[in-house]
Structures are given as structure tokens and as C-alpha cells.
Amino acid sequence: MALSAVFPVFYLAILLYCQCRSPAPVGESASLSILTDKEALTAFKSLIATDPSNSLSSWEQHSSPCNWTGVICSKSRQRVVGLSLGDLGVTGSITPHIGNLSFLRFLYLQNNKLAGTLPDRIGDLSRLQAVNISSNLIEGPIPPNISKCSEHMHLDLMGNQISGGIPPELGTLSKLQILNLNENKLSGTIPPSIGNLSSLTTLNLATNSLGGFIPSDLARLQNLKKLELSINTLTGIVPQHLYNISSLVYFALASNRLWGKIPSDVGNRLPNLLNINFCINNFTGGIPGSLHNLTKIKSIRMSWNLLGGSVPGGLENLRDLEMYNIGFNRIVSSGDSGLSFITSLSNSSHLQFLALDGNLLEGRIPRDIGNLSTTLTKLYLGGNRIYGNLPPSIGRLRGLALLNVSHNLISGEVPNEIGQLDQLQMLGLAGNKLSGQIPDSLGNLSKLNELELFGNEMVGRIPATFGNYHRLLSMDLSNNRLTGSIPKEIFMHSSLSSLLNLSKNFLSGPIPQEVGMLENIVKIDLSRNNMSGSIPDSIGDCKSLEYLLLAKNLFSGHIPATLEKIRGLNTLDLSSNQLSGSIPYDLQKLQVLQDLNLSFNNLEGEVPTDGVTTVVWTIAGSIALCLVLGLFLSILFYRRRNAKTVASAPEILLKVQHQMVSYDELRTATGNFSQENLIGRGSFGSVYRGVLRQGVIVGVKVLDVRTKGALKSFIAECNALRNVRHRNLVKLITCCSSIDSKNMEFQALVYEFMENGSLEDWIRGRRKHEGEGGGLNVVKRLNVAIDVASAMDYLHHDCQPAVLHCDLKPSNVLLDDEMNAKVGDFGLATLMVETSTQQHSTTTTYDLKGSIGYIPPEYGIGVKPSPRGDVYSYGVMLLELFTGKSPTHEFNGDMSLTKWVQSMFLVNTKEVVDPELLLQLKMDGVHHAGQPLSPKIQQALVSILGIGLSCAIDSPELRMNMRDILHKLKSIKDTLIN
Known part of the structure; x- marks a missing residue:
């Protein structure tokens, strides 16, 4: 039972005992005193809504209030000493009059819906020893004068919306044993004064926004049993003396930005440890083998770090172990017996959770893996280099709810014994080399809700037994060699609500009429098969459908008019089939539709021109329709009904209103696109300096239409920029879609001209010694970083829909004549559509977006573009701006830019920063060769590089958003200048 649950009853008994033995003070009027308490309680009730x-x-x-529910009085004095109103579900706020309950010893208001702030007068309760106001809606700061409650032993404010910093005054509560501020909105740093709480046994500050370093003063808490600092933004190296608090039972620092090595002897220094959670940080070194000597330890969690080496021996000692999670590190093993350490856990009869995924483990799964505990519910082995067969003994792990061995090199057939795992809810076997047929026995997994078999070499038919799934949410059998028709039974359960992906197989036959029973499905992908017949009208009953992908099959007949009933449809791809007839006019009613691809069919008639908000690709067999579509493709995309198109009336202007310019005008403006006016080349074309007839100097981006993706880039850039306006975005003046002098298609975008070129030129290129004083000093670089952050903050938080740049790097940041930085080149940009439950991009291909070195790691495994991806690219660029080194620079060993900066920026900042920047500091007279940096400059650079590292962390969930980044950089600038 949790301490907070038993504490009120136990503490109440002691308080009543003490109060019964305390004599009444001389001269006190009991009747008058109880009247004061009664008035305070009446005021309390008046604010209960x-x-x-x-x-x-x-x-x-x-x-008498002593007879009221939840009110406890002392017998001798008849004064209110306790108020216990927890778990009543009351709403309202806490009255300041509570400060009149001068004899109050404990206050329990937990698990209600009380709002408002904590009254300052709570500090008047000098006798107060225990407060539990957890799980309410309290906001505002913690009153600093709560420190006047010098008898305090228990303070629990978790699960509220309390903001501001932790008052340093709390450090004066020398008797405090429990401090629980978990799950609030606290910010700032942890006050070192907390280290003065010598009686503290529990310190829980998790799930806030606390930053900065962990104070070394906490090491003085030698009575501490529970230290929980997870889910904050703490940074730096964990103070070594913190590992010397031998009384610690629970030690959690997960989901922060901490780095450094965990001491190899941590298990010897913390002999009472039962739970350690260091997940989602940047810890390096190896897994401390001394942890395996703690025979009573229950939970070891080290996932999502940078730990290397092998799994230490001694796992057979951990008989009480319940969780062992070292996933997503760099743990290695080799040879056939590389995973033999797994069998050492057979002694752990209470094991429930085992995660080894996302490492560099090599070897075969032990044959006797079935000897692990029958209490094991989750087994993660995916994302390694495991080979060989799946052992049949795995079927003995009857308690498994999750089995994931995806993305390895496992071969052979799927053993029938997996069908014995009757508690299984998720089965992941994807991305291996599994062959043979899918066993019918998998249909016995009646509790399954997620099935992933994609990316294997499975053959044969889809088992009809899959119709036994009554809880299945997602099924992905794509990219195999499956044949035959799709069993109609698969479509007969409305539970299938997330995904049905059978693409890239050799399936044949029609889509069963029963598809309409999937009324809750979000995505159906049957593309790249040999399916035939007509698309059933019942598809219109899939009312929750957002993505319908049927491309590259042999479907014939008409496009069902019932598709107009699917009002949430985002993407419809029916390309490369044998569909005929006209395009249903009512498709224009699909106001959410973003991508419609009907190309390579036998369609005829007119193309509906309303409703669809992005590219519509349609190619039909008639010459007349081809002429219509030729014109259509030159315009490229539609706005909604009565909206203006980019081609006919551009909305984004500089200072002079330009209509769509002609090819001849641009040829004249750029001197026939001469080499003298060439100012840059990109992935999809070239940029020229030009002068329009009105004398306006512009940059002309000419697309190479023969380059794959150029047309898509043109569309993306127009979509991204047609409605955005910000001082730190390069302004699009107009565009040109025409025919050139060689009768070839010509596409160009016309931008304001940026006199000072790209940021890349100033970091490493021809301009790095230009400007006043030669090059960019600290303030100028910081100004550039703030300008770019300001632009990205606007795109992510102020645009509707939000705009993702997807290719943020120095060459795409341009500088005007006043050295203001502006973000340009939106050729890979993506718009975000926000639904009531989630955000997702409008792209459906999950193509890898960005440039090498700047691409966030999650894009490499198929994750959709997101604002956090731009943040990663920004972080890399910020590091590049202040170090002068690109992310593709060749560092020693397996170092990357982020690892190199991380390894030394705190201890040897001068070795990390750009030598040109140090030269600037010397020229500005604020630094001298051979001398350390001034404290102000040192702190500014450390803070900036720290932000860059925090942005460029591998885990997207841990990255800051652009608004927070902008605020932090502005704060650094203010401190630096002042």
C-alpha cells in the first residue's frame, strides 16, 4: 500500500493521542476559540461549489463543528486539529480563512476538484504537520510562507497545476519527511536549500518542467529512501555524491537530459536499492555489473541511453526481479550464444517485463527461452541482429501479452506454438526473413489487438481463422508473398479500427462486400496486388476512413459514388487500375481530402473543380480530357470554392504587387539565366539574381522539371508559403508556370533578394571574414539563432495548419542587407492537419525528408514529419553555428557533432566553439589568448550549446518546442547584453 494512503490514518491516531494529553492553556476561552474555528469552517464551506x-x-x-463530517477536535481543548475531506469529489476553492484554524495539525483535501490558488495564509498555521491536497486543480505558486509551518512532516501537492519555482524557503522545514510535488507545472531549478531537509525520506519532483543541474547539496539527504526526479528537463552530470545515499530504495531520473557514466560500483554504494530508473537520458559507459549483485532488486530500467558494452553477468542472482529494461542502447553480443544471458533470468520467478530491443545484440534466441517466468507479460527483442529460428518453447510463456521480435534477421517458419499464447495482445514479427505459411493457429489468439507480420517472405493464403479476432485493432501483413483472395471474415469485425494493410503481396480476387462492416477503420491499404473486380459500394459505410489506397491492382468498373459519404477521407489513391466512367461529381464534397490520385485509368469526362485542396492527379484515355488535364497540371493545385489560385492572383508580395510573370520577363531579368547571375544550386534547380522591370531585385528559383521530385517540391513550396507572413521568412513575390524558348515546361518561383547570401557562407564559406570586424561575433550569431527560432515558432504555433519546413539547415537560412536571418527553401515543406485527437501530416508516403546530418533519426524508420523533426534540425544547425563544424565533419572514432560537443562543452568550452568566434572575442577585447573565457561569455556559450544538444536528442518526445527554445535564447541574449 502506498505511503500516502496509510499516512492519514496513522498520523491522525498519533495527533489525537497527543492532543488528548495536552493541557489547555491558562486563561483560554474554549467557547470563544471553537467559535473562531467554526467561523473559519463556515467560510470554507461557502466556497465549496x-x-x-x-x-x-x-x-x-x-x-458543534466537532460533530461535523471530516472535522477532528482535541478532546481537552475542543479545538479543530484536523480536517479530513479527501476523496469527496467536491469542487470550489480553498478559503484564506483556513488560516484562522490556529490549532490545525493536518489538512487532507486530496482527490477532489478544488481550483484556485493555495492561500498565503496557510503559513499562519504554525502547528501544521501534514498537508495532502494532491489530485486537485490548484494552480499558481507555492506560497513561500508555508515555510513558517516549522512542524511540517508531510507536504503532498502532487497532481495539480501549480506553477512557478520551488520556494527556497522550503529548505527551512527541518522536520519534513515527505515532499511530493509530482505532476505539476513547476519550472526553474531545484533549490540547493532542499539539501537542508535532513529528515527527508521521500523527495518526488517528477513530471514538471524543472531544469538546470541537479544540486550536489541533495547528497546531504542521507535519510532519503525515495528520490524521484523523472520527466523534467534536468541536464548535466549526476553529482557523484548522490550515489552515496546508501538509504535509497527508489532512485529515478528518467526522461531528462542527463549524461555521464553511471558508476560501475553503484550497486555497492546503494545496497538497499530496489528500483532504479535512468531511462531516456544520455548516459554513457556500460550497464553497472554491481546492480546484478543486489539480490533483492525488483526493477532495473536503463533504456533509451547511450550505454554500450555487453550485458554483465550475475542475472541469475536476481530472484525478485520484476522488470529488466535496457532497450534502445548500444549493448552488444556476438556469436550463436550471444543471447545466452537470457536464460540466466530463469531464476527470476517474478519477472514481468523484459526489454532488450533496439540494441546491437547478435545471436540466436535460446531454445529454452520458454523456461522464463510464467508471469512474464512483455518481451521486447526487436531491432537487433538476432538470427536463426523462433524456438517453439516460446509457446510456454503463457502469460505473454506482448511479444515483439520485429526488425531482426529471424528466418524459418512461424512456430504453431505461438498460437498457445492465449493472453497475447500484440504480436510483432515484422521485418525479418520468416518464410512458409502463416499458421492457422494464430487465429487462436482471441485477445490479439495488434498483428504485425509485414516485411517477411511469407507465402500462401491469409488464414480464414483470422476471422476469430474480436478485439483486433490493427493488422499489417504487407510486403510478403501472400496469394489467394482476402477472407471475408477479416472484414466482419468492427473492432478493426486502426489499420488494415495487405499491400505489396500477390493477392487476387475482389474486395468482399463485407468491407463496409469496418465502420471504424482509419486506413485500408490494398495497393500493389493483383486484385480485380469492382470497388464495392459498401466502401462508403467505412465512415471513419481517412486513407484508402488501392493503387496498382486490376480493379475495373466505376468509382463508387458512395465515397462521398466518407466525409473524413484524407487520401484516396485509385491510380494504375482499369477504372472507367466519369469521376463522381460528389467527390468535391470531401472537404478534408488532401490527396486524390486517379491517374492511369480509363476515366473520362470533366474533373470536378471544387472541394479538393491539393494536387489531383488524373489521366484518362481521351484526348480531350488530356488537354484539360494538361492545363490543370500547369496550375498544379486548387484552392477551395471561390478561393484565388496562386497562379492567377498571388497573395504573397514584397512591396510591389506583381502579377504572374512570364518566362520572357524572367529571362530578361536574369540576363538569359547567365552564369554571372547564378547565385546557388539546390536539389531541384538553380537560383539566379534578377532585376524586374520595376527595378526590384529578386532571386529567381528555376526548377529543373526533369529532376524527380521537382514538381512535388514546387507544390510544397507554394502550399507552405501562400498564406504565411513573417519578418523572418523569405518573401515569395510571385511564380511562373509557362513554356520556355525550347518549348519545354518552365516552373519558377520569384523571391525577395537576400543581399548577404546564406548562413552557410558565413559559417564556413566565402563570407566568414566579411562584415564589421570580420565574421560573426557571439551576439550576431545569437541574433541569427533567435531570428530562425522566431520563424519556426511562427510556422509551428501560429499557422493554421502548422507548417513543417523539413529541411532546415544553414544553406536554407538567408541574410538580408541588415543581417536579419530569414528561412527559405520550402521545397520539402509539409502542412499539418490537426484533428480532435492527434496531429498528423498530410503526406502519406513517409518519404525520408531532409538533408544528411540534419534529418532526425525517427524519420529514418518511417515516422511522419513532425514539429519535433524541425527542432532536431534546428538543434544541429545551432551547434554548427557556434562550433563552425558541419554534422558531416569527420570526427575521431564514432563521434558525431552532437557527441563531440556533448563530450567536452562543459569542461572545455573553448575547444568546442568556432575558432573564428574566439578570434572575434579577442578582437572585441573580451578574451585573451591562453586565458579562460569570461564567466558571462562562458555561461552564454554553455547555455546555447546545451539548447542545441537538447534539441538534437534522439528521442523526439524529449525535445523542446520552438516557442520554449525562442524564449530561452532571448533570455540568454538579455543576460549577455546586460
Whole structure:
């Protein structure tokens, strides 16, 4: 049972005992005193808005408050010493009059819906020893004068919306044993004064926004049993003396930005440790083998770090182990017996969770893996280099709810014994070399809700037994060699609500009419098969469908008019089939539709021109329709009904209103696109300096239409920029879609001209010694970083829909004549569509977006573009701006830019920063060769590089958003200048 659950009853008993033995003070009027308490309680009730259980109905004026529900009085003094109103579900706020309960010893208001702030007068309760106001809606700061409650032993404010910093004054509560501020909105740093709480046994500050370093003063808490600092933005190296608090039982620092090595002897220094959670940080070194000597330890969690080496021996000692999670590190093993350490866990009879995924483990799964505990519910082995067969003994792990061995090199057939795992809810076997047929026995997994078999070499038919799944949410059998028709039974369960992906197989036959029973499905992908017949009208009953992909099959007949009933449809791809007839006019009613591909069919008639908001690709067999579509493709995309198109009336102007310019005008403006006016080349074309007839100097981006992706880039850039306006975005003046002098298609975008070129030129190129003083000093670089952050903050947080750049790097940041930085080149940009439950991009291909070195790691495994991806690219660029080294620079060993900066920026900042920047500091007279940096410059550079590292962390969930980044950089600038 949790301590917070038993504490009120135990503590109440002691308080009543003490109060019964305490004599009344001389001269005190008991009747007058109880009247004061009664008035305070009446004021408390007056601010209670609702009381669902009617618990306060006994609070009547004619009776003594000592008889009221939840009110505890001392017998000798008849004064209110306790208020216990937890778990009543009351709403309202806490009255300041509570400060009049001068004899109050404990206050329990947990698990209600109280709002407002904590009254300052709580500090008047000098006798107060225990407060539990957890799980309410309290906001605002913690009153600093709560420190006046010098008898305090228990303070629990978790699960509220309390903001501001932790008052340093709390450090004066020398008797405090429990401090729980978990799950609030606290910011700032952890006050070193907390280290003065010598009686503290529990310190829980998790799930806030606390930053900075962990104070070394916490090492003085030698009575501490529970230290929980997870899910904050703490940074730096963990103070070594913190590992010397031998009383620690629970030690959690997960989901921060901490780095350094975990001491190899941590298990010897923390002999009472039962739970350690260091997940989602940047810890290096190896797994401390001394942890395996703690025979009573229950949970070891080290996932999502940079730990290397092998799994230490001694796992057979951990008989009480319940969780062992070292996933997503760099743990290695080799040879056939590389995974033999797994069998050492057979002694752990309470094991429930084992995660080894996302490492560099090599070897065969032990044949006797089935000897692991029958209590094991989750087994993660995916994302390694495991080969060989799946052992049949795995079927003995009857408690498994999750089995994931995806993305390895496992071969052979799927053993029938997996069908014995009757508690299984998720089965992941994807991305291996599995062959043979899918066993019918998998249909016995009646509790399954997610099935992933994609990316293997499975053959044969889809088992009809899959119709036994009554809880299945997602099924992905794509990219195999499956044949035959799709069993109609698969479509007969409405539970299938997330994904049905059978693409890239050799399936044949029609889509069963029963498809309409999938009324909750979000995505159906049957593309790249040999399916035939007509698309059933019942598809219109899939009312939750957002993605319908049927491309590259042999479907014939008409496009079902019932598709117009699927009002949430985002993407419809029916390309490369044998569909005929006209395009249903009612498709224009699909106001959410973003991508419609009907190309390579036998369609005829007119193309509906309303409703669809992006590219519509349609190619039909008639010459007349081809002429219509030729014109259509030159315009490229539609706006909604009555909206203006980019081609006919551009909305984004500089200072002079330009209509769509002609090819001849651009040829004249650029001197026939001469080499003298060439100012840059990109992936999809070239940029020229030009002068329009009005004398406006512009940059002309000419697309190479023969380059794959150029047309898509043109569309993306127009979509991204047609409605955005910000001082730190390069302004699009107009565009040109025409025919050149060789009768070839010509596409160009016309931008404002940026006099000072790209940021890349100033970091490493021809301009790095230009400007006043030669090059960019600290303030100028910081200004550039702030300008870019300001632009990205606008795109992510102020645009509707949000705009993702997807290719943020120095060459795409341009500088005007006043050295203001502006973000340009939106050729890979993506718009975000926000739904009521999630954000997702409008792209459906999950193509890898970005440039090498700047691409966030999650894009490499098929994750959709997101704002956090731009943040990663920004972080890399920020490091590049202040170090002068690109992410593709060749560092020693397996170092990358982020690892190199991380390894030394705190201890040897001068070795990390750009030598040109040090030269600037010397020229500015604020630094001298051979001398350390001034404290102000040192702190500014450390803070900036720290932000860059925090942005460029591998885990997207841990990255800051652009708004927070902008605020932090502005704060650094203010401190630096002042």
C-alpha cells in the first residue's frame, strides 16, 4: 500500500493521542476559540461549489463543528486539529480563512476538484504537520510562507497545476519527511536549500518542467529512501555524491537530459536499492555489473541511453526481479550464444517485463527461452541482429501479452506454438526473413489487438481463422508473398479500427462486400496486388476512413459514388487500375481530402473543380480530357470554392504587387539565366539574381522539371508559403508556370533578394571574414539563432495548419542587407492537419525528408514529419553555428557533432566553439589568448550549446518546442547584453 494512503490514518491516531494529553492553556476561552474555528469552517464551506456525496450536510450552524463530517477536535481543548475531506469529489476553492484554524495539525483535501490558488495564509498555521491536497486543480505558486509551518512532516501537492519555482524557503522545514510535488507545472531549478531537509525520506519532483543541474547539496539527504526526479528537463552530470545515499530504495531520473557514466560500483554504494530508473537520458559507459549483485532488486530500467558494452553477468542472482529494461542502447553480443544471458533470468520467478530491443545484440534466441517466468507479460527483442529460428518453447510463456521480435534477421517458419499464447495482445514479427505459411493457429489468439507480420517472405493464403479476432485493432501483413483472395471474415469485425494493410503481396480476387462492416477503420491499404473486380459500394459505410489506397491492382468498373459519404477521407489513391466512367461529381464534397490520385485509368469526362485542396492527379484515355488535364497540371493545385489560385492572383508580395510573370520577363531579368547571375544550386534547380522591370531585385528559383521530385517540391513550396507572413521568412513575390524558348515546361518561383547570401557562407564559406570586424561575433550569431527560432515558432504555433519546413539547415537560412536571418527553401515543406485527437501530416508516403546530418533519426524508420523533426534540425544547425563544424565533419572514432560537443562543452568550452568566434572575442577585447573565457561569455556559450544538444536528442518526445527554445535564447541574449 502506498505511503500516502496509510499516512492519514496513522498520523491522525498519533495527533489525537497527543492532543488528548495536552493541557489547555491558562486563561483560554474554549467557547470563544471553537467559535473562531467554526467561523473559519463556515467560510470554507461557502466556497465549496458542489458536494456530490452531500458530505458537508452535517455542517450546520446549530451544532458543534466537532460533530461535523471530516472535522477532528482535541478532546481537552475542543479545538479543530484536523480536517479530513479527501476523496469527496467536491469542487470550489480553498478559503484564506483556513488560516484562522490556529490549532490545525493536518489538512487532507486530496482527490477532489478544488481550483484556485493555495492561500498565503496557510503559513499562519504554525502547528501544521501534514498537508495532502494532491489530485486537485490548484494552480499558481507555492506560497513561500508555508515555510513558517516549522512542524511540517508531510507536504503532498502532487497532481495539480501549480506553477512557478520551488520556494527556497522550503529548505527551512527541518522536520519534513515527505515532499511530493509530482505532476505539476513547476519550472526553474531545484533549490540547493532542499539539501537542508535532513529528515527527508521521500523527495518526488517528477513530471514538471524543472531544469538546470541537479544540486550536489541533495547528497546531504542521507535519510532519503525515495528520490524521484523523472520527466523534467534536468541536464548535466549526476553529482557523484548522490550515489552515496546508501538509504535509497527508489532512485529515478528518467526522461531528462542527463549524461555521464553511471558508476560501475553503484550497486555497492546503494545496497538497499530496489528500483532504479535512468531511462531516456544520455548516459554513457556500460550497464553497472554491481546492480546484478543486489539480490533483492525488483526493477532495473536503463533504456533509451547511450550505454554500450555487453550485458554483465550475475542475472541469475536476481530472484525478485520484476522488470529488466535496457532497450534502445548500444549493448552488444556476438556469436550463436550471444543471447545466452537470457536464460540466466530463469531464476527470476517474478519477472514481468523484459526489454532488450533496439540494441546491437547478435545471436540466436535460446531454445529454452520458454523456461522464463510464467508471469512474464512483455518481451521486447526487436531491432537487433538476432538470427536463426523462433524456438517453439516460446509457446510456454503463457502469460505473454506482448511479444515483439520485429526488425531482426529471424528466418524459418512461424512456430504453431505461438498460437498457445492465449493472453497475447500484440504480436510483432515484422521485418525479418520468416518464410512458409502463416499458421492457422494464430487465429487462436482471441485477445490479439495488434498483428504485425509485414516485411517477411511469407507465402500462401491469409488464414480464414483470422476471422476469430474480436478485439483486433490493427493488422499489417504487407510486403510478403501472400496469394489467394482476402477472407471475408477479416472484414466482419468492427473492432478493426486502426489499420488494415495487405499491400505489396500477390493477392487476387475482389474486395468482399463485407468491407463496409469496418465502420471504424482509419486506413485500408490494398495497393500493389493483383486484385480485380469492382470497388464495392459498401466502401462508403467505412465512415471513419481517412486513407484508402488501392493503387496498382486490376480493379475495373466505376468509382463508387458512395465515397462521398466518407466525409473524413484524407487520401484516396485509385491510380494504375482499369477504372472507367466519369469521376463522381460528389467527390468535391470531401472537404478534408488532401490527396486524390486517379491517374492511369480509363476515366473520362470533366474533373470536378471544387472541394479538393491539393494536387489531383488524373489521366484518362481521351484526348480531350488530356488537354484539360494538361492545363490543370500547369496550375498544379486548387484552392477551395471561390478561393484565388496562386497562379492567377498571388497573395504573397514584397512591396510591389506583381502579377504572374512570364518566362520572357524572367529571362530578361536574369540576363538569359547567365552564369554571372547564378547565385546557388539546390536539389531541384538553380537560383539566379534578377532585376524586374520595376527595378526590384529578386532571386529567381528555376526548377529543373526533369529532376524527380521537382514538381512535388514546387507544390510544397507554394502550399507552405501562400498564406504565411513573417519578418523572418523569405518573401515569395510571385511564380511562373509557362513554356520556355525550347518549348519545354518552365516552373519558377520569384523571391525577395537576400543581399548577404546564406548562413552557410558565413559559417564556413566565402563570407566568414566579411562584415564589421570580420565574421560573426557571439551576439550576431545569437541574433541569427533567435531570428530562425522566431520563424519556426511562427510556422509551428501560429499557422493554421502548422507548417513543417523539413529541411532546415544553414544553406536554407538567408541574410538580408541588415543581417536579419530569414528561412527559405520550402521545397520539402509539409502542412499539418490537426484533428480532435492527434496531429498528423498530410503526406502519406513517409518519404525520408531532409538533408544528411540534419534529418532526425525517427524519420529514418518511417515516422511522419513532425514539429519535433524541425527542432532536431534546428538543434544541429545551432551547434554548427557556434562550433563552425558541419554534422558531416569527420570526427575521431564514432563521434558525431552532437557527441563531440556533448563530450567536452562543459569542461572545455573553448575547444568546442568556432575558432573564428574566439578570434572575434579577442578582437572585441573580451578574451585573451591562453586565458579562460569570461564567466558571462562562458555561461552564454554553455547555455546555447546545451539548447542545441537538447534539441538534437534522439528521442523526439524529449525535445523542446520552438516557442520554449525562442524564449530561452532571448533570455540568454538579455543576460549577455546586460
